[in-house]
Amino acid sequence: MTPPARILVTGATGAVGSAVVRALDAAGHETHGVSRRGGAGPRRHAWSIGAQEPPATLRGPWHAVVHCAGDTRWNLPAERAEAANVGPLKALLTATGAATHFVHLSSSYVTGLRGDTVSEVPDDYRNSYEWSKAAAERLVHALRDSADIVRFPIVMGARADGFLDRYSGFFWLPSALCSGAVPALVAEEKGVMDMVSTDDVAAHVVRLLADGPPAGRRLTVLGRGDRARRVDETFDTVRNALNSWRAEHGVPALDRLPYVAPEQWNRFYLPFAEEHLDRGQLTRITALRAYQGYLSVTEPFEVTDRVPDTALVLHRSIRRWAETHEASARRVPRPWGT
Template sequence: MRVLVTGATGIVGTEVLRALRANGADVVGCSRSGSADGVLTWHLGVQPPPDELTDRPWDAIVHAAADIRWNLADEAALAANVDSARAVLPLIGAATNVVHVSTAFATGLRGDISSPDRDDYRNSYEWSKAAAEREIDAVCPNWTVRPPMIIGSREDGRIARFHGVYQVLEGYLWGSLPVMVANDRGPVELVAVDDVAAIVVDRVLAGRPDGKRSITPGAGADALAGKEVLDIVFDELNAWRRAHGVDPVDAPKVIEPRRWHRFFRPFAEQHLSRSQRAVLHAFDPYLPYWALDDHVHPDHLVTEVEATLRASIRYWADRHPRTASTTPRPWRAAT
């Protein structure tokens, strides 16, 4: 089986490339930057594909290339996520099995991907990923894998890049995020990166479907609540700090979204500096995923999320010892 993996140096692509090679597939990876691990350089949507990718048909294509930042300008999100999907379409043959890595949040506020209206999505990432799905759906039947927030591998917390939970942790430790706006009891769906890769590989090996088939992994009724996620993250962080001779740090204060938007934020913004206000706005696209009561409906259940989250925080701290050892300074009102 000859398989192309786009975004092969990203969070999911790295794991998929490793897993497919372990399964004996003839795999070619590509990404914007390439790598020494045999990954070709191809900036999808900007450059034409390398000759090595157009010489003969592909048995399967895993399209995992994306910019997963939730605060991109609309034009940048379209260029990163929609143009990259369009760039893959000419490589799809009549029998090619396409596995598209999307996001659980591509269904936006309506619960489906059909709307092109930006107002039907919480941010540019959701909007552009829904558009990317529509581009691929219009050309061929495909498997669409829609993971929620991704954390490290089950075994040791390994992950190629740090986003989502890690950004919240880094923001708080460096003093960029003074409080956590979250629904204490609302579910926060997290899934291990190797679980996502395993789903993708299974679909590659399953062959081309007869229509669109989507898979959303998650813990469902057993998903951790927002407060539980924070407690686990800081419990594991403080265990790491104690082992390295660093005093523990308090977790951020949790404020319920309605109170934050109706009272705390309007009051605070009158007394914050321009840079402090800019930080708050930068984190705005992330808040809905901690503040909603119910926003993901998985059809592929995962288990043991807490153990995976703990391994993920240890892995992050071992690779970011300076950040993991710092103590946040409280915000002060601007004079």
């Protein structure tokens, strides 16, 4: 596909979609971005996909559609996760002609606990997010003869400066460390935590579109794979980044938290905590549970496209988070039990 192609990007105000729009614009394409609330600037439109008909200006044909819209929250009830991650995709696939190059963004975690996306049973996945994203991949297979499916793991900001348009998911961690919301890191210390930069995903999408639509359904998986950082290295990078920012702002350094293996936590600490902690502490502990699965991945993802190292990207993204969330980054953790 040669520029300028007419391309629709959904989720264009999100962490990933914003970067994809910038990269496609920079490649010389005529990029139209949609999100529920719309965005500032020309060719930025409001469209709640699945809930509304597309505005007249957004009817096709499109050379390409890049579907970045979604809800990455891990703790939604199943029907809400499905409405967020499957419903809009179905509406989009139905409205998109067969000649359009369709690119669907998915997650490396989509293979859940079984290692594939075949199962429709929620218990085969860590949470409703994975379950709904697996259903979305199956839908792409069912409704399109040709499409790109792109999986990638946790997304950090731009390689140059850590910039992100929106913070979600993982950025619960620096916030929790600064507020003292977690008494211990419930994680497999030597587990793997794969990451990419928004730049990696955006550049990959630009390349796929330049190559043109695949002959069938093409799956690519981005990440560091077996060279991904370990959980303990990741936590150290996060803490070092926060502490470097805190030192510059006269805020005391954060201590290293102890690790507790997830099984140990669930069997011994949690029942004890449920008996002895106050409601606020218990709410935070319960919220923490949603993240446990992600901190306990011991098998690296098999990647088709290995991205450059992400340690510096993580450091820069956390510093950037601190700069943009100063009140949270300045907090001094209150010891538990006081």
